[in-house]
Amino acid sequence: MNAPDSKPFSTQFGHLGSEPLSIESMTSKEYFELEREKIFKKSWLNVGRVEDLPEPGDYRVQSIAILQSSLLIVRGDDRRIRAFHNVCRHRGNEITSGCGNARGFSCDFHGWTYSNQGELAFVPDEGQFFDLDKSQLGLPAVHCETWNGFIFINAAPKPAESLTEYLGGLGDQLKDFPFDQMVPMHTLEAEVNANWKVIIDAFQESYHAGFVHRLTAGDMLDPDSDDPYMHLSSVRLFGPHRSASVPMNPDYVAQNRPAEMLSYQLASSLWLQSGAMQQQFMPGTNPGNHKHWLFDINVCFPNFFVDVANGWFFTYHFWPIAVDKTLWQYRFYMIPPADAGEAISREYSKLALRDLLREDLNTVEATQRGLMSGAIKEIHLSDQEVAVRHQYKVVEQLVRG
Amino acid sequence: MSNRLLPEPFKGLEPFAQQWGLEDEASRNLKRINSAMENLREFYQAVLPEMQSIVTYLRPVPLAELNSQQRRLLNLAKMLMEVAPAIEIFNQPDVPNSFEPERFLILPPFANTPAGLVRD
Numbered sequence: 001m002n003a004p005d006s007k008p009f010s011t012q013f014g015h016l017g018s019e020p021l022s023i024e025s026m027t028s029k030e031y032f033e034l035e036r037e038k039i040f041k042k043s044w045l046n047v048g049r050v051e052d053l054p055e056p057g058d059y060r061v062q063s064i065a066i067l068q069s070s071l072l073i074v075r076g077d078d079r080r081i082r083a084f085h086n087v088c089r090h091r092g093n094e095i096t097s098g099c100g101n102a103r104g105f106s107c108d109f110h111g112w113t114y115s116n117q118g119e120l121a122f123v124p125d126e127g128q129f130f131d132l133d134k135s136q137l138g139l140p141a142v143h144c145e146t147w148n149g150f151i152f153i154n155a156a157p158k159p160a161e162s163l164t165e166y167l168g169g170l171g172d173q174l175k176d177f178p179f180d181q182m183v184p185m186h187t188l189e190a191e192v193n194a195n196w197k198v199i200i201d202a203f204q205e206s207y208h209a210g211f212v213h214r215l216t217a218g219d220m221l222d223p224d225s226d227d228p229y230m231h232l233s234s235v236r237l238f239g240p241h242r243s244a245s246v247p248m249n250p251d252y253v254a255q256n257r258p259a260e261m262l263s264y265q266l267a268s269s270l271w272l273q274s275g276a277m278q279q280q281f282m283p284g285t286n287p288g289n290h291k292h293w294l295f296d297i298n299v300c301f302p303n304f305f306v307d308v309a310n311g312w313f314f315t316y317h318f319w320p321i322a323v324d325k326t327l328w329q330y331r332f333y334m335i336p337p338a339d340a341g342e343a344i345s346r347e348y349s350k351l352a353l354r355d356l357l358r359e360d361l362n363t364v365e366a367t368q369r370g371l372m373s374g375a376i377k378e379i380h381l382s383d384q385e386v387a388v389r390h391q392y393k394v395v396e397q398l399v400r401g
Numbered sequence: 402m403s404n405r406l407l408p409e410p411f412k413g414l415e416p417f418a419q420q421w422g423l424e425d426e427a428s429r430n431l432k433r434i435n436s437a438m439e440n441l442r443e444f445y446q447a448v449l450p451e452m453q454s455i456v457t458y459l460r461p462v463p464l465a466e467l468n469s470q471q472r473r474l475l476n477l478a479k480m481l482m483e484v485a486p487a488i489e490i491f492n493q494p495d496v497p498n499s500f501e502p503e504r505f506l507i508l509p510p511f512a513n514t515p516a517g518l519v520r521d
């Protein structure tokens with residue numbers, strides 16, 4: 001049965017081991033608090049793309065439970081995007097909420113006013129204060145850098161490395177993908193009753209596809225081929241980040257599904273990208289140069305995915321709320337439709353992935369219930385679940401380190 | 402007739418236009434999951450054979466310049482795509498064994514959401 005070469009990832013990444021893993025990090029409140037301090041308050045975290053804030057003065061407030069913070073992300077009149085704590089220097093009131101466009105922000109409590117570049121511009125009845133140095137009292141800044149149009153923040157007083165250094169090899173792999181040629185098609189969001197890592201796990205292996213997605217993606221697996229379980233084609237580890245390539249079933253046909261077939265005929269779209277096999281792959285994709293390639297899973301540690309394919313990409317954010325509760329968010333981007341035929345085709349792409357994601361989210365809640373029951377103490381991972389193993393190893397090292 | 406909802410060549414689909422030609426994805430999904438299979442099937446069987454003609458008719462018009470009848474027709478075609486998995490895959494209106502739709506938000510690209518995205 002198990003020929004040695006049927007477990008390539010354990011050879012390639014021998015340092016990760018092969019032992020069962022403890023479930024403590026998925027169920028323990030104490031562990032969750034350690035993750036907050038040792039991971040989330042020190043890592044570069046994605047908070048969207050530059051196109052979200054196209055004009056000077058565009059801003060939005062993002063409350064991030066795991067940071068116990070509300071952040072104001074704003075493009076200043078100088079066009080630079082910055083992040084601040086949404087906290088007034090006077091007595092700590094929150095400055096603003098929601099999103100919009102503003103020249104500045106005025107605190108509701110006593111009217112201290114800040115520019116959209118964060119400087120304290122005006123203090124009512126300033127003469128009553130003692131030695132107030134307004135130049136030192138701008139909004140409390142949060143480190144903010146962009147990479148390829150993605151905005152990241154880092155809540156550490158002094159981040160250990162720049163964003164580019166942090167992204168490392170994952171950034172190199174993705175640097176030429178044409179992110180800026182694609183537009184968001186929709187956003188999906190749910191509060192999911194599961195640990196953030198448990199949810200991530202469901203999106204970084206292909207083992208579950210034939211079971212959880214037997215209806216929505218069952219035809220992606222070919223039981224008569226030499227790859228009946230849709231094995232990952234290749235895996236790359238980049239420090240805390242990871243990347244895996246998922247294969248395409250070359251014999252996929254949407255049998256008895258005329259509407260789905262139509263979506264492939266009308267445009268280069270979701271799975272059957274008109275002649276995907278012969279097509280040139282977009283830069284930043286398929287680094288293993290696999291012949292039958294579907295898409296790459298790209299996990300930017302700790303809580304952000306940028307999965308890329310030929311002509312589309314999507315992001316996931318997993319924002320931890322509690323040890324067993326996570327705000328999950330998905331955004332799907334495609335090349336904008338040029339005509340009605342492409343718009344109709346893209347509509348199918350959108351909803352096919354959407355329906356499939358509801359299968360994943362249902363499963364992870366059931367998994368978390370099982371873990372919380374205390375019935376098992378550890379989980380057993382196959383070679384195919386190397387990305388899952390990598391995540392727990394990275395987290396454990398940071399939490400205990 | 403000026404109160405026709407669809408372009409003249411598609412007047413045969415007029416009975417479906419009001420209820421099925423919905424403007425946004427969330428409404429189309431809600432319509433699908435709250436409809437009986439026989440109604441989904443009736444809609445699917447009526448619209449599927451027209452899809453090729455719909456595309457041929459709409460394709461020359463730039464998307465930003467569709468008039469309200471053409472836009473309604475496009476939405477009807479998108480609704481066909483929405484209904485398709487129920488007929489072609491699930492044999493029921495909604496995805497079996499899936500996360501509750503009430504807890505699952507389908508939002509436009511730049512919706513302002515709990516995670517704080519921008520622009521409605």
Ligand code: FES
Binds near residue numbers: 088093108109112
């Ligand atoms: S707390 Fe903001 S002006 Fe007083």
Ligand SMILES: [Fe+2]
Binds near residue numbers: 202213
């Ligand atoms: Fe899945």
